[in-house]
Amino acid sequence: MGAVLFDFDMTLVDSSHAITHCMNGLAESRGLRLLTREEVLSTIGLPIEEAWRVLWGRYDPAWTEEYRARFRGVEQSLLRPFPGTVSVLRSLRERDIRTGVVSNRRFARVAVEATGLVPLADVVVGLEDVERPKPDPQSVLLALDRLGVPPEAAAYVGDTDIDMATARAAGTLGVGMTTGAFDRAGLLAAGASLVLDDLRELEGALGLASLEVPRVGS
Incomplete structure (x- = not known):
């Protein structure tokens, strides 16, 4: 899993x-x-x-x-989930894929609760949980440790160069989203393995039969 x-x-x-x-x-x-x-x-x-x-x-x-x-x-x-956020998280969990939120927000769980997404996340890690913010991989690795999932069996999805650097440092697959300030070229340059324009493309892009990817440095 x-x-x-x-x-x-x-x-x-x-x-x-x-x-x-x-x-x-x-x-x-x-x-x-x-x-x-x-x-x-x-x-x-x-x-x-x-x-x-x-x-x-x-x-x-x-x-x-x-x-x-x-x-x-x-x-x-005033926070608004993107179209597809709820359905994608729900579908992943139905397929026995663990889900989580890893953010540079302090007290991230409060914001996740405000959008009604907590029931769809198995773990939430914010800045208050770690000593160093992303792009240090500490927060992603902490989330995976809490889930009991190794980095090579995980993906990290984000919209910035910081997120892609974090994914690489943690040894996870980096999936870039063009829903923020970075376009496809910028995310690929930052190390994204995949770049999507819509979160609803995620499951098809990953395949999800296996999330195993090479560790950084392997």
């Missing part, structure tokens, strides 16, 4: 509009430059503090406190 692990933002859910709305709420509160969706999209996948350093050139811990208090709930209420 294998496993398919998923990044959360822009892989399972469209969070770009929600995050842009809430970051701009913070910007207005703190006198910072307003952001476009495209700018925010380019940083989704980074820990939020790092994203703010990229977008605004600096970071103040008080921003995190205000964002959690005023905007996190709003953001979660």
